[in-house]
Amino acid sequence: MQQTNKRNAPKYGDLFSLGVSIFTGKNGIKKTSSKSGRRKSKKNDVPLVDLSNCKYEVLRIVLEKNGWEEGQEDDKRCHLIWTDLSVGPDKLMKLNKGQKINHFHGMLAICRKKSLFCSLSTMRKLFPADYMFFPQAFILPNQLSNLLNCFSRSKVKTFILKPDNGSQGRGVVLAQSVRDVRQAMDGFPGSNLVAQKYITKPMLINGFKFDLRIYVLILSCDPLRLYLYREGIARFCTERYQKPGPENLSKNCMHLTNYAVNKYNPNFCFNTNENETSKGHKWTLTSLFKTLSIQGFDTTILHQKICHIVVMTILAIVPLLQHNYKTYVGDDNGQSCFELLGMDVLIDHRCIPWLLEVNHSPSFSIDTPLDLKVKESLITDTLKLVQMDPQGISKLRQQDKKGAQMRLYGKSPPLPIAMDKPKHTSKLNQVVFHLNHDFEDHEAKNMGKYECIYPSHDKKKQDLYNKFLDGAQSIFSHSFDMKVKETIAKVQKEHNQEKKSKNEETTKVDKCKKAQRDARMAALAAIAISKNPSRNIMLLIGQKSLNQCKNISKDIVGSLPRLKKTQQFDQWLSTTHTKPTIINKKEQLELRASSPLESVLDCENRRDFVENVMVSQEKINQWQLKNPL
Numbered sequence: 001m002q003q004t005n006k007r008n009a010p011k012y013g014d015l016f017s018l019g020v021s022i023f024t025g026k027n028g029i030k031k032t033s034s035k036s037g038r039r040k041s042k043k044n045d046v047p048l049v050d051l052s053n054c055k056y057e058v059l060r061i062v063l064e065k066n067g068w069e070e071g072q073e074d075d076k077r078c079h080l081i082w083t084d085l086s087v088g089p090d091k092l093m094k095l096n097k098g099q100k101i102n103h104f105h106g107m108l109a110i111c112r113k114k115s116l117f118c119s120l121s122t123m124r125k126l127f128p129a130d131y132m133f134f135p136q137a138f139i140l141p142n143q144l145s146n147l148l149n150c151f152s153r154s155k156v157k158t159f160i161l162k163p164d165n166g167s168q169g170r171g172v173v174l175a176q177s178v179r180d181v182r183q184a185m186d187g188f189p190g191s192n193l194v195a196q197k198y199i200t201k202p203m204l205i206n207g208f209k210f211d212l213r214i215y216v217l218i219l220s221c222d223p224l225r226l227y228l229y230r231e232g233i234a235r236f237c238t239e240r241y242q243k244p245g246p247e248n249l250s251k252n253c254m255h256l257t258n259y260a261v262n263k264y265n266p267n268f269c270f271n272t273n274e275n276e277t278s279k280g281h282k283w284t285l286t287s288l289f290k291t292l293s294i295q296g297f298d299t300t301i302l303h304q305k306i307c308h309i310v311v312m313t314i315l316a317i318v319p320l321l322q323h324n325y326k327t328y329v330g331d332d333n334g335q336s337c338f339e340l341l342g343m344d345v346l347i348d349h350r351c352i353p354w355l356l357e358v359n360h361s362p363s364f365s366i367d368t369p370l371d372l373k374v375k376e377s378l379i380t381d382t383l384k385l386v387q388m389d390p391q392g393i394s395k396l397r398q399q400d401k402k403g404a405q406m407r408l409y410g411k412s413p414p415l416p417i418a419m420d421k422p423k424h425t426s427k428l429n430q431v432v433f434h435l436n437h438d439f440e441d442h443e444a445k446n447m448g449k450y451e452c453i454y455p456s457h458d459k460k461k462q463d464l465y466n467k468f469l470d471g472a473q474s475i476f477s478h479s480f481d482m483k484v485k486e487t488i489a490k491v492q493k494e495h496n497q498e499k500k501s502k503n504e505e506t507t508k509v510d511k512c513k514k515a516q517r518d519a520r521m522a523a524l525a526a527i528a529i530s531k532n533p534s535r536n537i538m539l540l541i542g543q544k545s546l547n548q549c550k551n552i553s554k555d556i557v558g559s560l561p562r563l564k565k566t567q568q569f570d571q572w573l574s575t576t577h578t579k580p581t582i583i584n585k586k587e588q589l590e591l592r593a594s595s596p597l598e599s600v601l602d603c604e605n606r607r608d609f610v611e612n613v614m615v616s617q618e619k620i621n622q623w624q625l626k627n628p629l
Helices: 011-024 057-066 089-093 113-126 144-150 178-186 285-294 299-315 318-328 369-386 390-408 427-435 439-445 459-531 533-541 546-558 561-565 567-575 585-590 606-613 617-626
Strands: 048-050 069-071 137-140 159-163 173-175 193-197 208-221 224-229 233-236 282-284 339-347 353-359 450-454
Touching (some): 113 193, 113 353, 113 459, 144 178, 159 178, 178 193, 208 285, 233 369, 299 459, 318 459
Antiparallel strands (some): 208 224, 224 450, 233 282
16 A cells, blocks of 8 residues: 655654554555456456545545445546646646546646735635625735834734645734734745735634534536535634734634644644534534534524635635636536635624635544534535446447447547437537536435535525626736737747847848958958059949958058058158049049048048049159159
């Protein structure tokens, strides 16, 4: 059996975990092997469950009691994949027909603290009077200035700061000043924090603060079907509650209800019997409601408000879940994925529930008999409601295999499995309908302690939910369009940058080639000018622009050091003010030459340049005869 990582729990937890290990046997549940010696079930009617990425022992206990088997990792024969990790698109696209997995892609939109408050805050803008069931929150460091402004007022305010991806109370601190916030942020450099307004007047029982762990099952996303488990766990602090102040802000066991924080406190009282549901620092939800009812609170209304909070929270991300599901799984009536969430709810002194967090992989540790009682029943009812059908899946796989063989030999595949209900338009819907025959009847018979909270049987309430769902759809459509536009803009920007870089490289190469070409031309010009200066300089100048002519003049003079050093040549040209006698235009073009004088290089147009550089061939020849090079 796969070894699981155990935390260092208190003494009673160690003894109880040992008892569970004895109950499941030395080697735990027998796994099926992928080799030839694997144990085959009769008629393949025993569900196989992949628990390779699940560390909780209660899952294996439930499988053992139900007669199910634990399969190997990535075994395609497994009917169910149960993992503690979030799943991505690649995992969903690898699912076989009829195979199920216990997560939706996109749940982190409410299961991360930052994303949760972003999603609900967006819905609050559309429905300000309805989405008021979660405390005010700020995302740090983006909204740091808004948070600091809250401390500038005279009234003292308390905020609880939590790391975005933290769990089990790690890194959670309380802040009542700018200094407290700065210290908390210094402890998590570069990380996102959520600063949530602290509820300073919570409901107390025997002087202790507590919160509720509510279990919610998303059985399908399209169509949406939500179930709330009637049983849950109330988690108590281990120190009597006092209003937050500078003297007790650091006392986590007074303000934080996390079991992982309080179980190490010497005051923590473990339940020694599964029937002790209202003793110690862990109670069942039903026992807590009985106590509140005795104190005069209407627990029926409280339960309805909690159900309303659950539905409103899930509705905020339903369009995202449906989009991801259709994209990566396909249209199979939404039965390939399900999600078991753990929602943390706090009740204030007026018996009003407040949503604190949503956990996509709630803890299923069984350190006490009460944990085993609640969580074993929860997992059992969940697996029954999910409806595993190994025989139907086997028939479907056999049909697919037979169809593939027939297509291999060029024959038509067999018709879909016959059904009692009217045929749907798509072949996939027919197969799915066969696998989920009389699904609603199955839910009614296998609900256990689950209660269907969406869709609602109350028409007025359902109309209200439809309005919220339409609002969520409009928000998703807008954000999706914006993301598409941003993606297109990003791709275009990258394309333009790539094109620009290529052009720059091309320009750089062209410049290098041009420089090399000009250097070769200058070298050839130097050789030609040494033989016949006036005629070859004229040919080089040709029809070039003024600046190009000046550059050629500089390059040619620089390439003839003997001429450049002969100052008599410069003096002779500088004293020659008379324009040469031009017989015709052809001769005029042939008599062009380049001059190293500054007056020539300072010419303002090409005409002046030509007039200044034209010299008589005879005078040049006459000078060369008197001053041979």
